Amino acid sequence: MAKHELSLPVMALGAFAVFAIAATVLYVGVSARHGARTPQAPPSLADETATAASQPDVQADPANAQEWLALAATRRRNRDYAGAREAYLQVIQRNAMTADSWADYADALASMPGGSLGGDAEAAIQRALTLDPKHPKALWLEASHAYEEHRYADALIYWKRLRAALRDDSPDVAIVDANIAESAQLAGTPRG
Numbered sequence: 001m002a003k004h005e006l007s008l009p010v011m012a013l014g015a016f017a018v019f020a021i022a023a024t025v026l027y028v029g030v031s032a033r034h035g036a037r038t039p040q041a042p043p044s045l046a047d048e049t050a051t052a053a054s055q056p057d058v059q060a061d062p063a064n065a066q067e068w069l070a071l072a073a074t075r076r077r078n079r080d081y082a083g084a085r086e087a088y089l090q091v092i093q094r095n096a097m098t099a100d101s102w103a104d105y106a107d108a109l110a111s112m113p114g115g116s117l118g119g120d121a122e123a124a125i126q127r128a129l130t131l132d133p134k135h136p137k138a139l140w141l142e143a144s145h146a147y148e149e150h151r152y153a154d155a156l157i158y159w160k161r162l163r164a165a166l167r168d169d170s171p172d173v174a175i176v177d178a179n180i181a182e183s184a185q186l187a188g189t190p191r192g
Contacts, residue, residue: 065096072101076108081115084108102128103137110141117145134165136172143179152187159183 072087088105091097097105106124110117117125122145128138143158159180166173 065091065094068094069096069101072104072108076104076111079111081108081112085112097127099128099132099135099138102131103135103141106141107137117141117148121145134161136162136165139165143183147179147183152183153189156180156183156187156189 068087068090072084072091075081075084075087085105085108088097088101088108091101092105102124106117106121106128109115109119109121109124115121121141125138125141125145128135129142132138139158139162143155143162146152146155146158159176163173163176163180166176
């Protein structure tokens, strides 16, 4: 089979693998650049049980949006996406969301069972981009959403915006450049 004759399922599987790796790399890189702690390895069940035992009823001060944000971040790190969503809803009620928190909220919604980058997650991505049109995570999520919906020309636009927002020495550059090339090919447009 010639290189250009790959079947659509093989191409889709390859694209999914690239995006899964890329999303992880961007998440870790963006979290590190924004001062968030990034875990060295996913917490084990024993770690989560020990944490839960030492903090049986972790709550945020109802009036303090920053505590709700911290609680949302902890829940996301522990893969409690429903709990993170609830904490973000408290921050939204307090009108304290930032571009970072809107992007993280979208990520949590998309990570829930049956979640996607559409619907409420898409609205959150758009709120993040309204606050910061060059927000790396929001651009990444929007490009991924367009790609998932086979809107390759739109994905290409967002990948290019993300590439322009990245420093040349960013570890994400190679991944984003590959995504630009793939989206351009699928959209049938020139890469440049």
